[in-house]
Amino acid sequence: MKIYGLELLRGLGITMGRFIATYTVGFKRTFVNRNRGSFRQSASEKGVFTVQYPEERLKPPERFRVLPVLIYDGKKGDTRTQQAERCTSCGICAKVCPPQCIWIVQAKDAAGKAIPKAAEFSIDTDVCMNCGFCAEFCPFDAIKMDHDFELSNGERHQSHIFDINKLHVSTEYYAETHPIAWAEEQARKKADAERKAAAAAAAAAAAKKAAETPPQ
Amino acid sequence: MMPDLTWLMTVIRLLIPAIIILAVAPVGMMYLTWLERKVIARIQGRVGPNRVGPYGLLQPLADGVKMLTKEDLIPRGADVLCHFLAPILIVVPALFLFTVLPIGPTLVAAPLTTGLLFFVAVGSVGTLAIFAAGWGSRNKFALLGATRSAAQLAAYEVPLVLSLAVIPLMTGSLNMTEIVQAQQAKWFVFTPWGLTGFILILITGLAEVNRTPFDLPEAESEIIGGFHTEYSGMKFALFYMAEFLGTLALGMLASVLFLGGWHGPFLPGPVWLLLKTFSIIFFAIWVRGTWPRFRVDHLMEFAWKVLLPLALSNLLGAAFCALKGGWIGNIVATALPISVFLLTTQLWLKPRPRPTTAWIETNSQSN
Numbered sequence A: 001m002k003i004y005g006l007e008l009l010r011g012l013g014i015t016m017g018r019f020i021a022t023y024t025v026g027f028k029r030t031f032v033n034r035n036r037g038s039f040r041q042s043a044s045e046k047g048v049f050t051v052q053y054p055e056e057r058l059k060p061p062e063r064f065r066v067l068p069v070l071i072y073d074g075k076k077g078d079t080r081t082q083q084a085e086r087c088t089s090c091g092i093c094a095k096v097c098p099p100q101c102i103w104i105v106q107a108k109d110a111a112g113k114a115i116p117k118a119a120e121f122s123i124d125t126d127v128c129m130n131c132g133f134c135a136e137f138c139p140f141d142a143i144k145m146d147h148d149f150e151l152s153n154g155e156r157h158q159s160h161i162f163d164i165n166k167l168h169v170s171t172e173y174y175a176e177t178h179p180i181a182w183a184e185e186q187a188r189k190k191a192d193a194e195r196k197a198a199a200a201a202a203a204a205a206a207a208k209k210a211a212e213t214p215p216q
Numbered sequence B: 001m002m003p004d005l006t007w008l009m010t011v012i013r014l015l016i017p018a019i020i021i022l023a024v025a026p027v028g029m030m031y032l033t034w035l036e037r038k039v040i041a042r043i044q045g046r047v048g049p050n051r052v053g054p055y056g057l058l059q060p061l062a063d064g065v066k067m068l069t070k071e072d073l074i075p076r077g078a079d080v081l082c083h084f085l086a087p088i089l090i091v092v093p094a095l096f097l098f099t100v101l102p103i104g105p106t107l108v109a110a111p112l113t114t115g116l117l118f119f120v121a122v123g124s125v126g127t128l129a130i131f132a133a134g135w136g137s138r139n140k141f142a143l144l145g146a147t148r149s150a151a152q153l154a155a156y157e158v159p160l161v162l163s164l165a166v167i168p169l170m171t172g173s174l175n176m177t178e179i180v181q182a183q184q185a186k187w188f189v190f191t192p193w194g195l196t197g198f199i200l201i202l203i204t205g206l207a208e209v210n211r212t213p214f215d216l217p218e219a220e221s222e223i224i225g226g227f228h229t230e231y232s233g234m235k236f237a238l239f240y241m242a243e244f245l246g247t248l249a250l251g252m253l254a255s256v257l258f259l260g261g262w263h264g265p266f267l268p269g270p271v272w273l274l275l276k277t278f279s280i281i282f283f284a285i286w287v288r289g290t291w292p293r294f295r296v297d298h299l300m301e302f303a304w305k306v307l308l309p310l311a312l313s314n315l316l317g318a319a320f321c322a323l324k325g326g327w328i329g330n331i332v333a334t335a336l337p338i339s340v341f342l343l344t345t346q347l348w349l350k351p352r353p354r355p356t357t358a359w360i361e362t363n364s365q366s367n
Helices: A006-031 A092-096 A133-137 A171-177 A179-212 B006-043 B059-069 B080-099 B115-123 B126-136 B140-164 B166-171 B176-181 B192-208 B233-257 B269-288 B296-324 B326-348 B358-366
Strands: A066-072 A102-108 A114-124 A143-146 A168-170
Touching (some): A133 A143, B006 B059, B080 B126, B115 B176, B176 B233, B192 B269, B192 B326
Parallel strands (some): A066 A168
């Protein structure tokens, strides 16, 4: 014998539980544990799932990539100088770029001699496909992928070609958006510097030894 | 000598309730749409409208502006008169329903001695308008929705009226005010026959106003919008309004007949009635957020095989209660509907073996 209607009542119970949970969980979110990082993302999460986008934002994952940026050493808001700039205008990024959207002009000094800096560096953002090859191949850690995805625009012929001033971001900004990659880069550079210092010390010691022992 | 102004007094006495109903009912309906969207959203883990005004409270006004500025389309080859009249014909009876519902001991627009009968009679006129809409639209989906609506009404009106019939049986009156006064000591929902009647009126009432799980006439996932497929702008809004007014009227009817109307401690009567009405409406929204829609044949089976015997047995139990009274009557009035429900569901709702279709036969032969 089967009693009809019980499952219907059970369904009503489930939805009422859901309904009440939105209020209890919402109360907790507002008053108890505020500012949780990746909230409303796990499968076991109860309550309202909606992220009210322009007011609330979820932090994108670190490997998320939108459009390359050029890195310079310094703080946010520093004016661009050729000393702080990491790019040497070697052109590897422009060569590996699959849709060929990078355009570089090398800087020249007063005498007209080429120097390893970029005078102009432009990316056509309509053509860029966010593959990240340029950042992958850059030998100087000068070009990296960004997180800023809010790029919509009313005009596309001028404003969608990003020039060097628009592409420049500081290492401080990069360290904030990409903490893991930034720490890895720092560790690698430190190891490189230590190895170089050790090699230089060894070379100096060898030279000293060579100088001390007179040639026979 | 003063002119005789009694006719003016009569007109004013009739006009004031009419104006109040015309003003309050559409506003109430607008905020019912807001409530429904909010509750459904919460059930589904969303936020619901929250952009227009605080908590989205001005959303109904924005919707109203949208509806008013939309283009009014009449399909080519449509029956123009039918198509035009249907939205009017559906709203007017829905507004009439409020005239007989007593909000307080003296607050009733038309204290008819046959109020309950009036309610049932006027409440079923809406289907005529739905059929006019379906016919006048010259659209197959609209006609399908209209015929579904007519079939549904024929099926569900019977148990609805039978479950309402216990009220005059016990109170000896069709006047709504007298029915509420009879519940001074004890609400009818706390009697065995009243509880069954209340459950029946909730279920059949949902069918009566075409709400989930009985929204087959306007099933948007099957027949696009049913009878209002071809309506746009304010005409569509009128259909929507009629549905929500029907829900509101039905909630009020159920609370007047079974939940003691304006009776309740501490708060004034009209507040109590509104609280009861809104808890019934909340139940309707809750059901919409939970249960899936019926299939057409299941809908008919449910009405004729389960609800009709249940309503009849409830009527019989109530009659026994009225005759005998006391604990014997209560036991009979409890046992009768329960046993009938168990019996009919076991006998007639058994899942039948699915007939093998021609497609399966040919498919299995080819394999």
